[in-house]
């Protein structure tokens with residue numbers, strides 16, 4: 568898949584070429600990255616923006632949730648962007664740069680479990696350094712679910728530590744005194760952090776894009792960038808032939824998006840495995856019974872499922888339901904089906920019992936009946 572948004576060219580981009588500006592959007596699971604991305608894509612004017620999205624989970628839900636059409640974005644394959652698919656990222660960026668229609672801006676949305684540092688190094692430590700300009704790393708923080716121990720996740724801590732802009736999001740769910748305390752905790756991790764408070768990521772775009780806040784000298788010494796280049800060496804000839812193979816590591820479980828090798832730089836080794844996060848993907852061509860699914864949520868869903876998202880089909884409803892769970896809070900929005908209804912759900916958490924969760928979800932499935940589509944309660 569490839570991608571470019573179609574809108575008018577910006578006169579700014581006719582200025583001397585400084586490289587394609589790149590913004591990395593990171594932040595823990597469910598913090599509001601896709602919401603912020605949609606806000607940017609909906610409100611930007613005069614920019615052709617390409618979007619690279621990476622998801623943790625075997626099925627990609629974000630491509631259904633991002634306002635750009637499929638053509639507008641590249642979905643990077645399953646796995647963690649900072650880890651197993653780093654070469655995919657490199658390849659995808661080159662494809663964006665090679666598009667006949669010039670792209671003005673690139674936004675990379677990482678998974679909630681990615682360490683942004685290796686992602687940034689991809690832009691600094693390879694040939695991309697001369698072709699792109701890393702503008703900033705924006706880190707979303709879920710004001711309601713932010714945990715002091717950051718879920719024992721080194722990646723989550725690095726998201727704060729390397730964020731040029733910290734968007735304290737979901738401020739509608741927390742009172743002001745708690746927000747003030749949260750800011751203090753964030754500043755403990757990152758002194759002098761630039762923190763912006765937001766609801767649904769609604770911030771003026773002038774505070775988010777082309778801000779030029781990324782200070783490479785501060786974090787990235789030439790030897791680190793060189794190390795990244797060595798680790799993620801990109802073969803230009805391969806690239807031109809578009810037959811570049813993803814580098815396989817003997818100790819990586821690529822099928823499950825887990826990478827346990829140690830990179831040659833600040834990337835924490837074993838981060839997904841150490842953090843214990845795994846994902847369960849459930850799909851069904853038959854509808855769910857709403858009461859059974861409700862029972863699953865209320866009585867069976869274990870608290871170690873931290874994040875869930877899905878497109879759901881209920882027997883009792885003609886609508887397409889977008890399901891989100893972040894922490895303890897879940898939401899169900901509806902819109903119309905564009906194609907054949909089906910169910911796609913990803914659950915993400917620590918130390919999950921995959922078999923049990925899949926069997927419980929399978930138990931929610933029912934056969935489509937005559938009354939289908941008449942609405943809940945019929």
Ligand SMILES: Nc1nc2c(ncn2[C@@H]2O[C@H](COP(=O)(O)OP(=O)(O)OP(=O)(O)O)[C@@H](O)[C@H]2O)c(=O)[nH]1
Pocket residue numbers: 594595596597598599600601602603678679707736737738739740765766767768874876891892893898
């Ligand atoms: N109340 C409230 N909900 C929000 C806000 N921002 C986002 N949400 C909701 O939080 C849920 C997760 O938002 P996403 O934007 O999908 O989060 P994400 O960081 O992209 O999630 P992952 O990619 O799965 O890590 C969705 O249900 C959003 O509607 C906010 O400011 N307030």
